[in-house]
Amino acid sequence: MKRFFLLSLGWLTGVALMANPAFVGRWRLDPAQSSALDGWTTLDLVVDVRGPLVELRHDMAWRTTKVTGTNTVDTTQPVAIPNFFRIDQRHMAVYAQPAKSAATTASWIDGHRTLRIEALVPLEVSQGDATQRIYSEYRLLEGDQALLLIELHAARPRPLVYRFTKVTAEEAKK
Amino acid sequence: MKRISFLLSLVSACVPLACAAPAPVATAPAGRDAFVMHFDGDWKVAGGLPEKVLLVSLQGLANRAAPQLYVVHPQDFQWEITGPLFNFYERKHGVRFTPIPTADAALARFRGAAKGYVVWEKAVSASMNVALTIAGLEDAVAVTAELIPLVEKHGLKKIDDLRGRYTGQTDAQIYQDAYNRYWARCTKDAIMLLGGHAGAVRQPAVADWGVQQKMFFEDLSANPKHPDELALAQRLFSELKPGSIVFGWHSYAKDTEEMYTTLLSGYGLKMEGLHNLPNLSFNCQFGFTPGFKFANNHRVARDAQPVAAEKVYVSFVQSDSIGIGVWTKPGRGKLPFAWQVTMNWTKFSPAALEYFHESATANDYFIGGLSGPGYMYPNHIPADRFPGLMREANELMAVLDERVMEIMDNSAADGNVGNADLTQATVDRYYAAFPNVIGFINGYGPARTRDLRGTQAMISYEYYIDPRRPREEVAADLAELIALNLKRPYFLLVHVRESNDVNSLVEVVQRLDGPIEVVPVDLFLKLAASKQTYTTRYQDPNEPKHFKGY
Numbered sequence: 001m002k003r004f005f006l007l008s009l010g011w012l013t014g015v016a017l018m019a020n021p022a023f024v025g026r027w028r029l030d031p032a033q034s035s036a037l038d039g040w041t042t043l044d045l046v047v048d049v050r051g052p053l054v055e056l057r058h059d060m061a062w063r064t065t066k067v068t069g070t071n072t073v074d075t076t077q078p079v080a081i082p083n084f085f086r087i088d089q090r091h092m093a094v095y096a097q098p099a100k101s102a103a104t105t106a107s108w109i110d111g112h113r114t115l116r117i118e119a120l121v122p123l124e125v126s127q128g129d130a131t132q133r134i135y136s137e138y139r140l141l142e143g144d145q146a147l148l149l150i151e152l153h154a155a156r157p158r159p160l161v162y163r164f165t166k167v168t169a170e171e172a173k174k
Numbered sequence: 175m176k177r178i179s180f181l182l183s184l185v186s187a188c189v190p191l192a193c194a195a196p197a198p199v200a201t202a203p204a205g206r207d208a209f210v211m212h213f214d215g216d217w218k219v220a221g222g223l224p225e226k227v228l229l230v231s232l233q234g235l236a237n238r239a240a241p242q243l244y245v246v247h248p249q250d251f252q253w254e255i256t257g258p259l260f261n262f263y264e265r266k267h268g269v270r271f272t273p274i275p276t277a278d279a280a281l282a283r284f285r286g287a288a289k290g291y292v293v294w295e296k297a298v299s300a301s302m303n304v305a306l307t308i309a310g311l312e313d314a315v316a317v318t319a320e321l322i323p324l325v326e327k328h329g330l331k332k333i334d335d336l337r338g339r340y341t342g343q344t345d346a347q348i349y350q351d352a353y354n355r356y357w358a359r360c361t362k363d364a365i366m367l368l369g370g371h372a373g374a375v376r377q378p379a380v381a382d383w384g385v386q387q388k389m390f391f392e393d394l395s396a397n398p399k400h401p402d403e404l405a406l407a408q409r410l411f412s413e414l415k416p417g418s419i420v421f422g423w424h425s426y427a428k429d430t431e432e433m434y435t436t437l438l439s440g441y442g443l444k445m446e447g448l449h450n451l452p453n454l455s456f457n458c459q460f461g462f463t464p465g466f467k468f469a470n471n472h473r474v475a476r477d478a479q480p481v482a483a484e485k486v487y488v489s490f491v492q493s494d495s496i497g498i499g500v501w502t503k504p505g506r507g508k509l510p511f512a513w514q515v516t517m518n519w520t521k522f523s524p525a526a527l528e529y530f531h532e533s534a535t536a537n538d539y540f541i542g543g544l545s546g547p548g549y550m551y552p553n554h555i556p557a558d559r560f561p562g563l564m565r566e567a568n569e570l571m572a573v574l575d576e577r578v579m580e581i582m583d584n585s586a587a588d589g590n591v592g593n594a595d596l597t598q599a600t601v602d603r604y605y606a607a608f609p610n611v612i613g614f615i616n617g618y619g620p621a622r623t624r625d626l627r628g629t630q631a632m633i634s635y636e637y638y639i640d641p642r643r644p645r646e647e648v649a650a651d652l653a654e655l656i657a658l659n660l661k662r663p664y665f666l667l668v669h670v671r672e673s674n675d676v677n678s679l680v681e682v683v684q685r686l687d688g689p690i691e692v693v694p695v696d697l698f699l700k701l702a703a704s705k706q707t708y709t710t711r712y713q714d715p716n717e718p719k720h721f722k723g724y
Contacts, residue, residue, distance in 0.1 A: 036647050038640065039591040039619075065588050065720070090591040091638040092651050093620035094658060126624060126636060126708045127659045155657035157687075158650040 019049040019075075020112045022144035026172045027164035030146075035160040039090025045147070045164055047138075052076040054106065054115060056138075058085055073106035073117055080104070084121050086134060087151070087162070097122040097129070113140045205268040208242050208456075209283060210260065212273070215248045217377045219296055224318040225277050227294075227302060227378060228325070230452075231309045231316040232280060234385025235287040237455035243284065244271065244456045247379070252450055254502045255526060259457075262529045266463050277321075281328040289313040290333035291325045299376070300348040301336045303368050303391035306381050307356050308334050310388040346402035349392050353406065360390040362415050367434070369393035369425030370449030380422055383454035383522075389421070396437040397429035398724070404437075411441040417563065419518070419548060423449040432721050435551050436585040440724060442559030444548025446518055457523040466528055470575040471539050473510075473697040476612065479629065482663040482701040485689035486656050489665075489698035490679060491615060491635075493544060493580060494672040505676030507535030509683070510694040514543040514580050517570040527574070539694045541615075542571040543580030551583040552600045553713070554723065564607035571611070578695055579608055581616045586719035590638055590671075593720065594621035595713035601625055601632060613699030615667060624708045631702040635669040645678050649685035656688065661707040665698065 029043040037043060039062060046057040057070040069085025084102035088094065100122035109116050115138040123130045133154035141148055149162040211229065216222030229245075236243045244263070247256045263269040274280045292314045294305035305316040314333045317325055322332075340348045366384035368391045371377045384391055394407040411420075420443050424434035435445055474480060492500050493514035500506065501513070519527050531540070545552050547566040555563065571579070581604065586593035594617045596604075604614055605627050614632040616623045621634035636655055639648055655666060670679065683692055693701070702708070 036642075036644055038643060038647070038651070062591065063589060089651050089654075091619055091640060091643075092655055093622060093634065093636040094655065095622065123658065124622070125655070125658045126622065126634075127661050127664070128709050130658045130660075132658065153654060156650055156654040158646065 019054065019108060019115075020140055020144075021049075022140055023047045023054075023115070023138070023147070024049055026167040027147045028167045028171075030163045030165055033163040035162060037087070038092075040087070043087065043162070044167070045149070058087065060087075062090075071104070071117075071119075073104055075106045075108055075115075078103060078105045081119070084119055086121060087160070093126055094130075094132075095124040097124055110139070114138065205270070206241075207270050207272065208244060208263075209274045209280075210244045210246060210271040211275075211280060212246045213248070213251075215250065217371070217375050219299075219374055219376060223376055224296070224321055227306070227316050227318075227381065228321055229277055229280060230379060230381045231306060231314070231385050232284055232288060233453075234310065234382035234455050235313055235315070236284040237382065237459070238287065238386055241456045241459040243274075243280070245379075245452050247452060252448070253379075253452060255529070256452055258502070258533075259453075259526055259529055262525060262532075263460070266528070266532075267460055267525070278324060278327075281325060281330075285328040285330060287313070288315050288330055290331040291315045291317050291322070292333050293317055293319060293322065293335040293337055295319075295337050295340070298336075298340045298343075298348070299372070300345045300393065301340055302376075302378070303366075303393060304340075304348065304352045304356075305334075305336055306366070306368065306378070306385060306391040307352060307360065307389070310385040311356060311359050344402070345394065346400070346406060349394055349403070349406055352390070352392070353410070357390055357410070357413075359388070361388050362413065362418065363387075364389050364419045364421055365410060365414060366391045367393060367420050367422035367424060368449055369428070370423040372425050372427035377450040379450040379452040380448070380454065382452070382456075383421060383458075386455040393425040393428070395428035396424065396433040400428060403428070407437065411438060411443060414441070414443060416442060416559065417444070417566070419444045419446050421446050421451075423447045430589075430721070432584045432587060432589075435549060436554050436721065436723055439551040439554040439585075440556070442556055442563060444518070444546070444550055444563075446516070446522070446548055454522050457525055458521070460525045462524050462528050468527075468531055468540075468573065468575040470577070471534065471536055471694070472577065473539070473694045474612070474700050476577060476610070478700060479704065480697065480700050481704045483689075484662040485691055486662070486664045486666055487698055487701055488652075488668060488683070488690060488692045489695045490668050490670050490692070491541070491580065491695055492670045492672070492674075493582070493618070500670060500672065500674055500676060501530065503675035503677075505678075505680060507537050508676050508680050509692055510537045510539065511670075511676065512539045512541050512578070512695040515540045515574060515576065516544075517542055517567065517574060517576075518548050520570055520573055537694070539696060540574060540576055541578040541580050541695060542567060542574065542576040542611075543582070545581045545583065549582075551585045552581060552603070553583045553597050554585055557603070560603050561607060564603075568608065568610075577610075577612045578699060579604070579611050579614050581614055582618045583616075584618055585721060585723060586713075586717075587619065588720035590619040590640075592619070593713065593717055594619055594634070595711075595717070596623045598712040601712055604632070605630065612696050613703065615695065615699070618669065622711050623713065624711050626703055626706045626710065629700070629703045631699050631706075633665055633667050633699065633702055633708070636666050638669045639671055639674055639679075641671050641674045645682055646685070649682045652682065653686055656686070656690075659707075663701065663705055663707060665702045665708060667695075667698065
């Protein structure tokens, strides 16, 4: 009986950790169906899953400038992510604090079709240090060819909504 | 307030270039006759450009002796004021304009101003600039091959022909040849950086001014990737007189505004844009109308000490030079708004400044800039040049009744984002050079240089409004800034990019919650000086710089 309980717990934990494989890959922002970027011209999101770890790489471009920022979250435990990357509105005087870490939690929800992340992001504003709570859901949409990122900032009265479409390996090379 | 006679004497004293040589800047006699041409918007090299180059070179020559030829551009031209200023000349200076419909008619009227023509080659773009240099030195009009019959019809003789001379040569080689041939005879008070649009479309509308003043025309690159061009640009700058002005604009095909302004600032030179700024050869010959004096809409006395309340203070500033800005857009006057004045226009376009002041509402407030007596990046101005340049800026601000100085240094920025901060040494120099201003504002995009010394606050932009950004997102951005900056008062300085309109900003303000007050920038700075809730900060040497400099 005890052995059965442990096996069941392990199975349940495994299920909880298990990502939908359709998340993995490169996703490209569809600007027409997304909140307007500010100070960025393009955005690709590259998702990789390794067990409980989910790597979210942001390939950003502004004119000829290219920036890559990666957050790796753990769906089993809180993690402190140094230099947390956020899709920032670059015309605002809100700056990252690269030397500090963002306390971050993550989990798979909605039958593993949504990745939920909550982060307390250290920032610098004109009055000094600030912390922004950012709640994000990465939702896999019907057909698995579109990904919706809904981002709520504790300090912002409107959500930021980014819709991505899957990029094939061939398209990614372009 | 200074009397108009003092204004004119000061302006004349400041002018390094003899406008309408040999006469100095002065008010043209009222009730004079002049001519006007209406340009279309076709600046294609394969279309309307060659004729326009012919006409602006003719304009520069025709306006040497007196203001005779003015050009009105379409409403969608970047400089929106040519129409309103045309009306201003009629109304305030009594100018009776006679339309000139065609290039043929212009040549018929002004052929006596030219001694001949010089031919440039469309396939060799730099040859246009060399031809314009020659045009100024030899009193020639600049033409392409297909226009030769037209100018010869009016009796003009060929002075020079650049066809074939520069085939296959690099721009560095072409301009080096031009340097060897012509530079010694060109003015050393100014240079014409005739870049801007490049390729199939070019807009050399400022060329009349360079021809009139016998400037050296070039579009050499400031990009370190083009070392030969950069080296020649540096040589030219080093041979200009101290405090000279670089007119025009950098080539959009070669380098960036940040690179060029960094480069010229390193020589203590002043930038006066743009490559398509029209009619300077005409405008410079009109002073202020009799009895006119600048009277800014000051909201606070220089020695006032208002105290900030526990609320959010918002102030809007428009720079980018008034003439290409929001001035003619809907809604001006509905909100307090600061306008950065191109102070050098007291020398080159007094009527334009008078027009702006005359049409200002009670909510329009003028401030000095940009960084000094011209567009410069102060982190790069040599320390020994800084005091003299800023003395000139102080004098211009006194003429214009301005009490706030706007500073911008994008040398390390990436366009309108990134590092736009001032070093502490630069901040120290500003406080030393401007003891009488109410305060300073800094940035273009957002920045984080802030200071308070005595009653003078230095505040950077907290936000830059991209005209393309949806207004609901702009309101959300501002709301987010307000929520992240928890202390009250909070001082929220907003830079309004050209081509925004004030009506849309009224909507943005209405979307914001809480105790918020939109105030003019002079009051804003006074309030910011009353209670420092912002950090003191300068450029951190460890922060990334998009362009490392020279």
